[in-house]
Amino acid sequence: MSPTFIEARDMAQWPTVCLGGLPITRVDRATVARGFIDRVLHNRHSMRRPFYSTSANGEVLALYRRAPEMIEEFASADHILADGMPMVLYSRFFGGTPLPERVATTDLVHDVAKLAVREKVSFYFLGATERVNALAVERMKSLHPGLIFAGRHSGYFTPGEEEALIDEINESRADILWVGMGIPLEQRFIRRNLDKLRYTSVVKSSGGLFDFLSGDRARAPRWMQIAGFEWAFRAWLEPRRLGPRYLATNGVALHRLFFHSR
Numbered sequence: 001m002s003p004t005f006i007e008a009r010d011m012a013q014w015p016t017v018c019l020g021g022l023p024i025t026r027v028d029r030a031t032v033a034r035g036f037i038d039r040v041l042h043n044r045h046s047m048r049r050p051f052y053s054t055s056a057n058g059e060v061l062a063l064y065r066r067a068p069e070m071i072e073e074f075a076s077a078d079h080i081l082a083d084g085m086p087m088v089l090y091s092r093f094f095g096g097t098p099l100p101e102r103v104a105t106t107d108l109v110h111d112v113a114k115l116a117v118r119e120k121v122s123f124y125f126l127g128a129t130e131r132v133n134a135l136a137v138e139r140m141k142s143l144h145p146g147l148i149f150a151g152r153h154s155g156y157f158t159p160g161e162e163e164a165l166i167d168e169i170n171e172s173r174a175d176i177l178w179v180g181m182g183i184p185l186e187q188r189f190i191r192r193n194l195d196k197l198r199y200t201s202v203v204k205s206s207g208g209l210f211d212f213l214s215g216d217r218a219r220a221p222r223w224m225q226i227a228g229f230e231w232a233f234r235a236w237l238e239p240r241r242l243g244p245r246y247l248a249t250n251g252v253a254l255h256r257l258f259f260h261s262r
Contacts, residue, residue, distance in 0.1 A: 011035045011051055012078045017097040019087050020061040020256035025079040028100040032081065033111035040121050040175040040201040050177070050197050052077045052190060054205040055105055057084030058253035060183060066252070073187040076194075081108075083207075090257045105204065106212045109178065113144040116176070122148040124169055124200070127155035127180030128210035135214035150174035155181045162189075166196050173199045180206035 011032075016023040027035075032053075039051050054077040063070050074080060081103040082088055092098040116123065125137055133154050141147055150172035157165055169177060177200045179186045186205045194203065211217040 011039065011053070014079060016079075017091060017095065017099065017261075019082070019091060019095070019261045020056075020253065021064060021260040022056050022061070022074060022080055024056065024082050024087065024091075024099065026097065026099055027081070027103065029103050029108050029111050032103055032108060033115055036112050036176060036202045036204075037115045037119055037121055041119060043201045044175060045173065045199050046201075047198050048201075049195055050200045050203045052194055052203050053079055053081065054187060054190075055081045055083035055103070055207070056087070057082075058086055060084075061087075061256045062252040063183065064256065067184075070184060070187075073184055073191060076191045077187075077205075081105075086253070087257065090261065094258070095261060105206050105209050108204075109140075109206070109209060109213070110143070112176065113140060113147050116148070117144050117146045120148060121175045122150040122173070124150050124172060124174035124177045125152040125180070125210060126165075126169070126177060127186070127206065128214070129156065130154040132210050132214045132216055135216075136210040139213050139215070155185075162193070166193050169200065170196075170198050175200065176202045176204065178204050178206045178209065180209045180211075182207060 011025075014035075015026045017026055018024070036051075036053075054074060056074070060070075060074070064074070082091075082099050083102065083104050085102050088099045088102045113123070115121070123140070125133055127133065128136065133152055137149055137152050141149070151168065151174060153165060153168065177197065179190055181189060183205075186207070190203055190205060197203065208217065
């Protein structure tokens with residue numbers, strides 16, 4: 001059962017289930033969205049460390065096996081959401097504790113935005129190319145009139161520019177920071193800088209979110225998303241780039257689900 005509305009702001013205390021060796025939070029999208037907003041409203045500009053939300057899917061489970069150092073990266077997150085339908089299906093048919101639903105960041109961002117408009121909560125988009133980032137921001141403004149963007153920045157910057165970027169985010173006083181640099185770069189960036197973010201209340205790793213928002217990438221039909229075949233649709237669209245990746249990761253991910261879940 002998902003946390004109640006009253007408990008939404010206590011996100012770090014939400015129940016978890018072990019899937020593929022990761023503690024996956026048992027929660028639905030609506031509760032996560034409410035949790036993000038409540039966290040902002042109760043901690044805005046308090047100078048407290050931001051709540052760090054990340055997500056896992058089959059690619060993450062495969063990386064988890066091949067690169068043990070990823071354990072440390074994901075362990076630094078305050079919670080891990082299931083952004084992969086195979087994880088949800090496994091929990092329902094083979095696990096003792098089913099997940100309520102898939103919490104895909106591409107859907108979650110809109111759930112949060114709807115509440116953010118009402119509560120005057122601001123976003124900051126960090127990641128992707130300058131063109132894609134700008135298009136993603138404009139698309140969100142169009143879909144959610146009144147949504148406040150405190151700022152945005154592409155994901156292309158040098159190590160020497162990182163400190164100035166954090167200063168820029170702090171000066172913007174953005175409430176929620178969405179970081180879309182891809183795994184594991186975004187996790188490493190967040191981990192390095194989490195304690196330096198003075199006014200942000202929530203940081204969400206976002207993968208390829210901005211590519212989807214900008215229109216550069218298309219999402220699978222709804223039935224494929226529900227059935228857990230969105231990966232196949234993406235591989236069909238980008239066979240050279242994603243075909244080999246999925247061939248290499250899908251088997252590893254399934255192995256981890258069946259032998260490292262409880």
